[in-house]
């Protein structure tokens with residue numbers, strides 16, 4: 005049930021009757037204060053002007069012709085150009101009832117689409133660092149929201165598991181006689197740095213490395229075995245991180261760069277045949293007149309190097325083709341930081357030119373900004389290195405442990421560990437998810453672990469409080485058959501907030517913006533607080549009022565839980 009949309013559609017139908025060519029988008033907002041209605045249309049004057057009508061005249065037409073009359077208690081006009089919709093609380097109660105008896109909070113499945121989400125996508129032989137946090141957790145929220153709505157979601161963990169770096173690594177491991185050893189990811193990353201340095205300094209080593217790349221590309225068993233080991237050492241650590249972060253990525257979701265290696269030669273051939281790519285000085289290049297370089301010339305995208313090696317772009321062109329033609333994707337969404345935008349647009353433009361994807365296929369690159377430290381510089385370790393995700397997680401748990409110990413010194417060790425894990429990790433996730441992804445944000449330990457404001461501890465605590473209220477009640481849930489009775493303002497406000505949930509899920513699944521869900525949950529929790537201050541749940545004079553308020557409390561708890569679940573954040577029964 006999407007109240008805002010119902011009102012919007014009703015108004016649009018009326019506008020079409022006034023002018024059949026009208027294509028107006030009435031902007032409907034949910035008011036914070038309800039003196040001017042629960043909902044309000046905000047751009048009436050603009051629409052009236054375009055229809056050459058006075059706003060009050062247009063409002064009269066709308067009020068008179070609105071469908072679903074029972075939905076409203078009253079609809080009024082206020083100057084200079086607002087229509088105020090007061091929702092009928094009997095109608096609200098009926099809608100709440102549908103939510104109460106539903107397993108899905110009354111949210112309908114939408115027509116299912118095949119949606120590929122490209123997210124997390126770390127690189128092999130390196131530890132995941134904080135740059136991967138946003139992609140991993142934002143992508144996972146959208147996966148959860150889309151699945152909840154009934155879509156067929158394909159998680160694509162496009163790991164960086166192919167390329168020249170593997171030649172260097174194989175050569176290095178062989179030289180140092182390490183290839184049969186067991187090594188950790190930390191050690192592997194160290195080998196990688198050393199191998200890279202050697203590659204730059206030592207010509208013979210570089211040559212050997214290049215030979216190994218070619219061998220690997222030709223499927224040589226010796227090279228493939230070492231390569232597989234490198235992938236496995238890295239991914240075992242990454243899965244541990246996904247598990248700790250409560251991220252749903254599993255082994256079967258890995259669709260790394262190597263998946264496309266066999267189709268790359270065919271792609272280059274095809275682009276040449278279609279006259280999209282040309283050979284120049286031994287390299288194969290696509291010149292895109294849509295993009296200009298600094299000299300104002302068409303930008304060249306190299307898809308095959310002189311040494312016949314393929315590039316990151318070639319893989320992404322192949323990847324578009326595969327996702328559209330083989331996976332039958334209706335939508336493909338990328339969660340990578342904004343610096344990769346140009347690269348993706350270029351690959352997508354080439355894929356369209358080659359008719360690998362339809363001309364009207366949208367590139368949905370959901371970019372995000374950086375994490376900054378207090379001094380507004382990129383968030384780094386004290387000695388200026390990138391922060392590893394595993395270190396960040398450890399610190400979050402440690403800080404949460406200290407906070408919990410202070411608040412509750414008698415907690416058993418087992419409970420302390422469990423709570424600290426949930427609270428610490430939720431705090432980091434929520435603080436990131438609650439920021440508009442388009443912008444950079446300042447990483448602030450104290451704020452994210454605070455029990456006040458739009459934070460995970462606040463929402464989680466609000467949830468536990470409601471659960472304890474529900475538990476204190478002596479009324480069994482199966483006796484909550486009657487509809488809610490909504491009389492107090494705070495009851496109606498809370499009820500309307502609960503009804504808003506579906507709209508929020510739809511919005512974030514369309515725009516890929518989890519912060520909207522965080523803001524909503526925060527508002528829901530504060531609406532509950534206000535309601536609880538004004539209305540006694542357990543000790544109201546009449547039993548039917550107790551029951552009604554208990555129902556509202558259960559609905560709030562369920563909505564908070566589902567919302568947090570979509571955010572990939574666990575709830576806690578006792579805090």
Ligand code: ARG
Nearest residue numbers: 122125126127162163164340
């Ligand atoms: N591996 C890349 C990185 O760590 C991200 C890959 C994004 N996905 C893609 N299809 N290019 O930056």
